[in-house]
Amino acid sequence: MNNYSQLFKRTKEAARKLIRVSEDQIGEVLARLAELLEEKTWYLLEENQKDLDRMDVDNPMYDRLALTEQRIRGIADEIRAVGQLPNPLGIRLEEKVLSNGLYLEKITVPLGVLGVIYEARPNVTLDVFSLALKSGNGLILKGGSDAEFSNRAIIQLIHQVLREFEFPEQAFLLLPPDREATKALLEAVDVVDVIIPRGSQGLIDFVRQNAKVPVIETGAGIVHTYVDESADLEKAQAILLNAKTRRPSVCNSLDCLIIHSAHLPNLEQLISPLLEAGVEIFADSVAFEVLKSHPEISLATADHFGTEFLSLRLSIKTVKILEEALDHISRYSSKHSEAVIAENQGVIDRFLLEVDAAAVYANSSTAFTDGAQFGLGAEIGISTQKLHARGPMGLRELCSYKWLIRGNGQIRG
Template identity: 70%
Template sequence: MADYIHIFKKVKSATRKLMAADDAVIKETLASLVKITLTEVPFILSENNKDLSLMDIHDPKYDRLKLTEERIKSICGELSQVQNLPSPLDRVLDEKHLSNGLFIKKITVPLGILGVIYEARPNVTFDVFALALKSGNGLILKGGSDADHSNRAIMSLIHRALKENGLPEDAFQLLPPDRLATKALLEAVGYVDVIIPRGSQGLIDFVRQNSKVPVIETGAGIVHTFFDESADLEKGKAIIFNAKTRRPSVCNSLDCLIIHEKRLPDLQELIENLLQHGVKIYADETSFHFLKPHPLIVKANTTHFGTEFLSLQMSIKTVSTLEGALEHISQYSSKHSEAIISEDQKNIAYFLKSVDAAAVYANASTAFTDGNQFGLGAEIGISTQKLHARGPMALNELTSYKWVIKGDGQIRN
């Protein structure tokens, strides 16, 4: 553990220097990282292929692990977005003059040092670094062994960009992908200000149960879409198909279609394009009898509800009322993203008000739950809790605040 404490001390010392960095230098560093990354695409892909060669192509994590030239260019686009966003630091949230002559100001400041634990998601290495740098936070990354070659390649490029621009490389560290490193990070009280897990529900539960450092939960998405009695069939087909198939391995993808019983005659048409795309359907007893026999359609059991599939699988639940849909969501939701497809404005308003989730949609795909799509630049994750931050965690969510008080010799009676 002494080796890790040494690393944590280096990060803490370097982060103090980072806080003094001018935003113009931070912008130039992110611009440098984009240039270096685009030049080093073959190197990144070569290292990523080493990781891919060790993973089963049918593993749901394979798609999240895989980098392509197109995906790297998209990542660089997000880095440029973050680069050009206004600095979230030193914003005045409140200020006042007191009757005793004191001037009090409330301003935004970095959280401090972020510890991020994540699985087979090498894009997170880029995204989290950009957000941490732009918000003045130090960063300790703990990636999974599945993506270790990719993560180390990316971190080497990050350190090059920092060095080119005179910023402290020690403020940004990647730990080894072993359990001892995880244990050290979770127990880094006094060195790390917050732990943010990115990954499966199992990872999030483990971090929450074992961390001595405050935790912000992100990631796990058990996502529902309710096809209401008044829903437009063509809208529904497009929205459901996009929410399920765009990237089935990510947390905003659809897991359960809830359908009003009066629309069951439309169910076959509603899911036909899903079947053609290879989506396996777990239909409840009622909906099963409205579907034509198909190898990809089976009867659901209790395990198929409240499951984050992260693959081309989806369950169907039949309800007789809007309240029935809300009750099902309340029981099984992870409070990530939920949607209604409806033409009834009263039902839409009631759904949006009643559902307890970080993002609630009407007549749109849950695939939009993403910091970049919300115009926030890259994100550090989707927070599903209510303390400090909720939904896409971008720059503003990586700050806290402090009170600055100026006086002229005042003392308190």
């Protein structure tokens, strides 16, 4: 623990130097990192394969862990995009002159040192680094053992680029994937300014319950889509298929289809693309009566609602009115992403107003809940809480603010 304490203090001291770095220099570092990732794709794939070889291919986390040439190119493009975004620091949020002549200015500043704890997603290492650097924050990364080889390879390339540009590489630290490191990070009061967990609900709960450092919760998505009586079924069919099957292992994928009972005669047609894609369905008793001839459809139990499947699994809940759909979402939602498919504008307006989630959609796939898709370049996570940040977190969400007060000898009576 003492060794970690010294490491963290060095990270904090190195991070103080980042505020002096120019926007142009940061852009050059990120452009060079993106270039190096593409040059070293073969190396990253080799190291990633070592991690993949240790994981069962049927594990829902396997897809999250896997790197491909296409995914590495996509990550490189996102890093370039972050480099080209406007500087989030020094933005004047408010200014005023008091009656005594004091000039007050409120400006954006870095949070300080970020601690990020995550599971089998090596892309997080790169996304978080690019956002932390651009926003002037130091970074302590604690990846999971499932991605150990991948994360080590990535941090090696990051540090190589930082050395090339004479940046303080100690401001960006990767911890070993062991429990002692996790405990040290969660208790790093006065060194780490905020902890951000990315991963399963179990990980998020563990961090929240054990951290002595402030926490921003991200990640777990229990996602619903309500198909209203007024829905266009052709539109609904395409949206549901994309929301469930595009990448079933990610947090914005669909977990529960809520169907208005008026569509029960059309339910088989509605879900046929899902069945063709290999989706296993757990239907409530009403829907099951319509679908029971299909061997891949089972009668849902209570556990199938309020579950983040992270795989090709889906539950179905039948409702008679919008109010029942809203109640079901309120009971089971993780407040990540929720959607309605409807042509009735009154239903859409009420759903958008009343559903309590970070991202609420009308007639669209929830797969768009993503920092890059929202124009943030990349994301450090998707916050499901309400304090400080909510939804995809980009550069602005990694900033705090401070007041600058300029006077000319004023004293307070």
